[in-house]
Each structure stands twice: as structure tokens, then as C-alpha cells.
Amino acid sequence: MTILYDEQQQAIAEEAARILAARTSGEHLKTLLETSGAYDETFWDTAREQGWTGIGIPEEEGGIGLGLVELGLIAEACGAVAAGAPFLNSGFGAAQAILAYGDATARGAWLPRLAVGDAIGAIAFAEGADMLPASPSLRCTNGRLTGSKPAVAGGSAADIAIVLASGEHGPVLALVALDQAGVARTVFDTFDNSRCAADLAFENAEATVLDSGDALAAALHILSLQAVVTAHEQVGGAARMMTTARDYALTRTAFGQVIGGFQSVKHRIAEDYVLVELARANAVQAAASHGSPAFARNAAAARLSATEAYDTVSRDATQVHGGIGVTWESDLHLHQRRARSLAIEQGPMPFWEDILVDLLAGEDA
């Protein structure tokens, strides 16, 4: 797969941007900030209607085919308007886990539903600061889960989760339906409430162990896939913050000229451009290398560049706006919040740095 978008891919990106611009509003997103556990249903309806939920799922499993490059372009468009629900990443990750490691029953039960967005998927690997625990406290015995997973993105809305648990012979990946008696969800407030984070508690909950082989390696692969989607979303957000800062710097005047004429401002925005372009290049490269031996390291690199870009550029954009930038009304804080929630959800920088160095330095790292 090439890193140069073809015409069809560019059309997908433009169409996604057009629809999202028409259907997303900062006002609506701000009401979600003050509501616990509610997501942007207009967005999710749009994603279903446009077939975005079926990307990366083969047609014979109920999806629409296409791949990470196309989903990345959609994610980038979503990121630009801080739209999106956590399921854009984790729904994809859950579907990929079932596709790769699920038996015919699991695939038949969930892939067609995930593909059309009738079901929502979540990923629950992390336990606190450990994104990929080698000995999870969540236990899976005889197809039953007991224990908990904290702060699962999309956890309050998801129908299923793919969990990393300790089986009888080491870690396993398991598929668990969340609307059963043995599952309790506790929604809690976050600084970006529409991410629908929830603590999940399992008490003898029925689960299907997936045939993942080395569960930690499989979990990392799923995280890498999600990381690439998220990296595109971050690039979209970072690029929008960069152009928002640029546009403001071209209109706001102080000391007799537009502030974009001052080097302290223009160089800050130029540095942000650099971060955005580095992140974009890595994201595209990672998506295009899906299936190649370089994918894992490309995904980690994409994740690092994208997190650095979105955090930095959203911070800088607020700074360039001055006082107006820190108001509730300005909407900049929607991106500031999203930059941080995306930075954390799919594994923070130190986690991906370690993953990347392990890949680069080999076993003795």
C-alpha cells in the first residue's frame, strides 16, 4: 500500500469532512461535557449511515472492506471537529480482535452487528498505570470472568468488550457481552465526558476466550491498530488547531498590526506546522504498512508523533488566542480536552516509547 493517497481516498476524506462540518456543533459537544456517560449520537448515526463502522471488516463478515488508510482518513476528519466517539477506535479494535482470533460463532454473532454499528465494542486491557499487564488481576476461569477493569473508554455505552485477563495458563484475550447480570458498570466524570469512560466490574460473567496465541502480543497488535486510527484523529485535531491559530493570528491586531506578524507568534505556529506534518507522515506511513513487518514500529512512531503534535498544538493555539482562548465559549478547550483524552486512552507516551525501544533494541532492551 502506498503512502500517496489516490483519488478515491481523497474523495472519502473530503466527503467525511463535508458531512461532519454540517452535523457537528461546538455547542452540542459542550453540553456533552457537562453530562456523564453520554456520547454524540448524531455523530454515531452519521458513522453508521456512512458505513464508517464497517471499514476494515471484510464484506463476507458484513463489513465494507477497505482498510486502515481509509479509516485513518475518516478519523482525521473526525479529529478536526473534535467529533467522534471512543468507538471509532475501540469498535474497530474489538472487531479486528474478533476477526483475527474469534471462532465462527463469535464472528457470526458480532461482526455483522459491529459492522453496521448496531453493536458497540470496547477494549479493556489496561489496569491503572499498566497498559498491558502481564498478570492481569481480572481472572478468567472456565469461561467466567471475575475482577475489574478501570476507566474503560466507551465502557458505559459498549455492548461487548475484549478484555485481557489471567487464564489458567497465563494471560488470555476474552470476549465478554456487557449486558449480563455479572457485569456492573460505574460511570464517572472525566474532563472529556463524551468518551464514556466507565469502571467495569465482573462477577462470574460469561466470556469467550479468544484463540489469540500469545495474548500479550495479540493485545499489543490490537492496541497498535487502534493507535494508528487514533493517530489520524490526533493529526486531524492538531491540524485544525494549527489553522485556527493561524487564522486568528491573521485577524487579531495588537500594537498596530496583526499578531501573526510578530515572530514570537508566527514561529510558534510554524513549529506547530512542523509537528503536524511529522505526525501526518508517520500516521499515513503506519496505515499503509498494515500487514508488513514494519507495522508495529510504524504504529508506535505514529502514536508518539501524533500525541506530541495534538497536545502541543492545542496548547499553543490557546496561547495564541490569549484571553479569549481560555473562555468556555471559544471551543478551544474542546480540543485541549480531546488532545489529552486521546493521549491517555490508547496508551500514554511513556508506554509507546517503551514499546518502540523494545522493537528497536531487541530482546536485551
Added chain:
Amino acid sequence: MNPEIEAYRDQARAWLETQIPQFGRAARKGLSEADDLALARQWQAVKYDAGYAAISWPTDHCGQGLSLLHRLAFEQEEIKHGFPNDYFGVSLGMPVPIVLRHQPGEWARERARAALRGEEIWCQLFSEPAGGSDLAGLRTKAEQDPATGDWIVTGQKLWTTWAQYSDYGVIVVRTDPTVQKHKGLTYFWVDMKAPGVTVRPVRLAEGRSEVNEVFFDEVRVPDSQRLGAVGGGFGVAMETLTIERYQATDPAGFGPPLQLFIDEAKATQVRGRPAIEDGRVRERIARTYAMQSAMGAIYQRTLLSLAAGLQPGPEGAVHKLVSVRARQKLSEFAMDLQGVNGMRFDDELARKESWAKSWLTAPTGRIAGGADEMLLNTIAEKILGLPQDYRPDKGVPFNQIPR
């Protein structure tokens, strides 16, 4: 990738490997600069005879008539082995092509052939003490002798790469100080052996003297050596600088590869543990890798765009800014990692094999060919459409600008 280019790359790689014993990094070790230059001239002739010296030049300019992609593929392979091509980069990159473009003919073809074979070297006389980043602020003047039409050039150029070995140069001079600064400049080629030309090497902080100051004391230049119109010199200078727009790049910023840092981190201990296990070291490796990987992807996309007949995006402009700055920081950190042994310095080592050499030469890299600050201005103004800096000299005749 394009199969034709890849086949060409394979063929070039195989040929280059046969040349390593005679011209590679090891063969150059310990040579005086004079001997290295002599070896470099030989290397250039060997390349010319093999059809690799002017890959993308037209055949009637002694080239192979192949595409830019062929040339970049060759350069990417050539860059790996430390061949002695330092002395010809400027010469063949800008002055010779601009002369061929503006004064095509037998004389220019002879010069091109001699330059491609390493027999002659050209330099580019642009920067001055008063005009580096602000090129149009230059003061070297040329006045026309009404009797002969010759131009009499007087002034000083600075930072002129390899002027000490140059046979010819291209120069921008002020021919009319009464108009605003960009409009009073004219472009010529000059004979560096002409009476009145004095070249004095400038020793840089790192100890070497690749650059020079060049004095012109009433040097007579025939009007036939003018390239472009009188007063059109700034335009020709800008045209010169865009000839080499797409070059083989090095994500390591022409410093040591990241793999060297990783290898050293594995072999070094910090507080009794391998440095590769230290979080600070790991962070640096990961961040540097991510940056270099992105630079590589940007470059690949440029190549793919060119191959598809598309105009590459402007993002290639970030390359020098990002890669050299990162090289400087990584070099400092690599020296820190060696503890007190970081003090050791072997001047024989190249900047791609020595962190200390890389560190010592990095400031030059961040200034030559566009200082970081100018590159940021270019990104801000040309790509993002932000306003130019406040320029009090704008629209003012050159001779009325306060000094």
C-alpha cells in the same frame, strides 16, 4: 516503488560497492585535504565515465537524460559510503547548471564537462558580511566602464564554500544603489583567477576551512559574462537556489545514525544498569526514531509525487530545520552518556561516525543554507500565509537605508 527506478538503484548499488576500496570512507582516512581533493577529483572522473555524474542532466549538457528519481536513487546509495564528493556539491548543484541554462553553447558545455569530471570547480558568491539571511542587502558593487562595457567589481563576499579551490564562480553584485535593494542587483559569472580576486579561507570553530572570504578589488568582468538582465540579479539568484530543490536527504541530519546511539546505549552502564534500560535514554531513542521515521516518510511521499507527475507538498521544507536541530541535541546526549569519556575527540572521525564531531559541526548546519529562524519564516510566510516581518527597508532606495 517504481520498478525501473528500483532496478536502476540495484545497478547503482552494485557498482558503488565495487568502488568502496578505492574511494570509500576508509580509503580517505588520514588523508591531507590536498590528497583528499585529489582523490575526490579522481572519484568524480570515475563517476562521469560510468554515467553517474550528471544523471538527471540533459544529454546535450553531458548528462544521462534520466529523471530526478534516478538521480535521487543514486545519491541515496552513494551517501552511505562516505565517498569524497564534498568538493563538488555546490559546483554541480547550482553554478554550473545556471550557467548552462542562461548561456548555453560550446563554452558552457566544455565547462560542464570539466566540472563533472572534477577538473574544474565553481563556487557561488552570494553571502556577504552585510548580507547573509538578507541576501538582497549585499554591498559588493559593479560599475560599468562606458568605454568597454566591462563591469568593475569591488567588494567582499563571505562564507563562499570551496572558493579556495574554485576556477570560476557565479556572483550577485549591486549595479544600482539608487533603487530599492532587490532591484539594483545583477548576476555574472567570474573567473576566480582574474586579477584583483583574493581568496582567504575562514577557519570555522570546528577547525576546518571549507568556507572563505573573497575580496574583489576592481576586478574587470566583461558584460558577456552577465546572466540575465541588468537589475535582474535577485531573480537569477532565486532561480539558482531552486535548482537543487529536491536532494537526497538524511533523516539523521548528516550526523551519526540512531542505530549507533542504540548500540552504545546497550554497551554503556548508568547507575549499574544498561543505559538502554534508562527511561531518559529510552525516551530519547523513541522520540528521535519517530522524528526520523516521519522525515523518511515525507521524503518518500515527495518521491512518489514526483514519480506520479504531481507537485510534491511543501512539507519537505521542514527537513533541514528538524533533522539538524535533532542531531545537535542527540549528539550532546550521546556525549553525556559516555561520562567523562565524552571529552575525547578524534578529529580524524567523520561527523557521521563521531558524536563529538557531529556536535561540533551542528551549529554550522543550523546556519548554512538558511538559519532555523529563516526557515521558520519561510514556513510561516510561504506555506501558512502569515505576514512578512516588519521591514523598515521595504521600498526604500538602497543608498537611503540607514546602516
